[in-house]
Amino acid sequence: MSELQSGRVIKTQSGKDVKVLDKLGEGGQGIVYKVDYGGKQMALKWYFRHKLKNPGKFYENIKNNIAHGRPTEAFLWPEDITEWVDNTFGYIMPLRPREYGDFSKYLLAKEKFKNGRTLVNAALNIVDGFTALHRAGFNYQDLNDGNFFVNFDTGDVLICDNDNVMGHGHNSGIAGKPRYMAPEIVRGEKTPDKQTDRYSLAVVLFLLLFVNHPLEGRATNPACMTEEHEKKYYGTEPIFIFDPDNTSNSPIRGIHQNAMVKWPIFPQYIREAFVNAFSNEQLHGKNPRILDSDWLKLLIRLRGEIIACGCGREIFIDPTQPVTCRNCGKQIAIPAHLRVKKFNVPVYPTVKLFSCHTVDCNDDFKTPTAEVIVSKNNPGSMGIRNLSDTTWYVSGADGKSVPKGRDEVVKVASGLKIDFGDNLVAEIIGN
């Protein structure tokens, strides 16, 4: 059905030739090919005829998205669109780089993150992509596990299938997967918008961190999953598997194993956020959903609170409390924490600070601005190295202010204050 043969040449709107090279994959709406696009290898998504409800409108929407440009580099965004051929068309986008794998394969345990920080990085990057999309006035409409490619070594994320992205107030007419759709859409009460995207975001984040679906537990595990069941479980009677007030849909041992093991490991504030995101009120559309920016803050905090014990196991810690490794049982010595903005960052080797910590009104979680290091001569002594171009001013009890420029190190001592600039002052507090 509407397959393109290798070697076939099609013209694009911008007047370029696209030559079909290989078939890369096939989905419900069409086929993705590797193509030569003016000498560059790109991807072409080619729609099946008859699959789009309103192909003319869909075509115009993609054209608009091309004109608008991608919100950030994380989007495999449409760059050109073909002319109509035999009542259908396709669009050109960048190829997925080799180092990125399928999010679906992660869910199937065929891919694994390098460590906990890269895992939380992926969560941050997904939220960041959504924020950028929403700020640009778009919403996603049909979000699911197939929309993400992930670099499991770094946590970098690429967002694909951006043909379903629409400007606010428009509806692509694509129904989507109910597992990822806001219950009010499943119930037929609403069409996709920013609020429903935020629900889908919470589902994706839960899947990423807990590797089970938030609404799939003992009450939703029938022998035969029918369409009526799906409407009930994801629409009319959704119940969070960790709903503190309703345990009827709790996870089943041996089936929802990941969530059972991981839920108690995560810090309370993360659990609370999901309990809130999937509360009865939220599932019935009564409360405003958790903002992208709130997820960012929670996840920045979470990433900063991961440390590796000497035994090799990574754990989440409360930087202000004594820590015992849940693997080897040993006490982990964390001499101090740095209080900055609303974060408590543990002073512990390999911990980094980012612009979101050291720059006022900034949510950049990617650019490192400081790192905790151990003294070569005295392993018991730690320092914070300035990785930024901003000079810090460090003051102690004597009130003297000492400048620390790029690559200079602040020797950690309780009570020290670091002025990162713009009156953003951090304090080192001994534990």
Place this chain on the structure above:
Amino acid sequence: MSLTDNVAIPRKTMVLFFVVDTSGSMEGSKIGAVNSAIEEVIPELKNLSDANADAQIKIAVLEFSSGARWLTPNGPVEAENYVWRDIDASGVTDLGDACLKLNEKLSTKGFMQEATGSFAPAIFLMSDGAPTDDYKTGLDKLKQNAWFKKAIKVSVAIGDDADSGVLSEFTGSSESVVTVHNVATLKKMIKFVSVRASEVSSKNANVGSTEGGDSKQSAFIDELNNFKVETAASADAGGGDEWA
């Protein structure tokens, strides 16, 4: 368990049932085409299952001629692990027995006993003749089966001797029966039906739309109709050996 260790997320199973007529009249190019088409489509089903976090696809095969026999007697096999062995054709067309055998296994005590549950299966019947046994009794029984009722059912009538009336009774509508007249179209149809029926059946429903309860079957019939139009055009142009 470390922060990054996981087991695979539980997913539903979707069984694709091939119900294949292996009566004597299928001998030669018909059974040959069935054999090679199913063999060739299995890697596609494997790919479909491989990256699908919603469902894994399993295959069950029932052949019928003089009596019906499971080629997967121990239950459905993961597409990843299924190896097709060519089947031969001889004997009569005991569709009734096939219905009874299918009915027996469409049960949580039979082939549908996944701990994580199943989607309704896709059932794909291929035949080139008319039943030689009392198919009514078997089919009536099968039609009471809850799994069968929810399944995507589709049938390919091979040549004009196939009783498309009976096949329509099996699938529930004449729209879900396709008649093919040559090897090329038969192979195309087997591949299309296997892949798309599995895909539609194993994806969650399009519940955002206002369609009724049977939307998977009707969504699939829509696709089938489009595909029929497209292949009709190319098959006529292709020519080749035609079956009566």
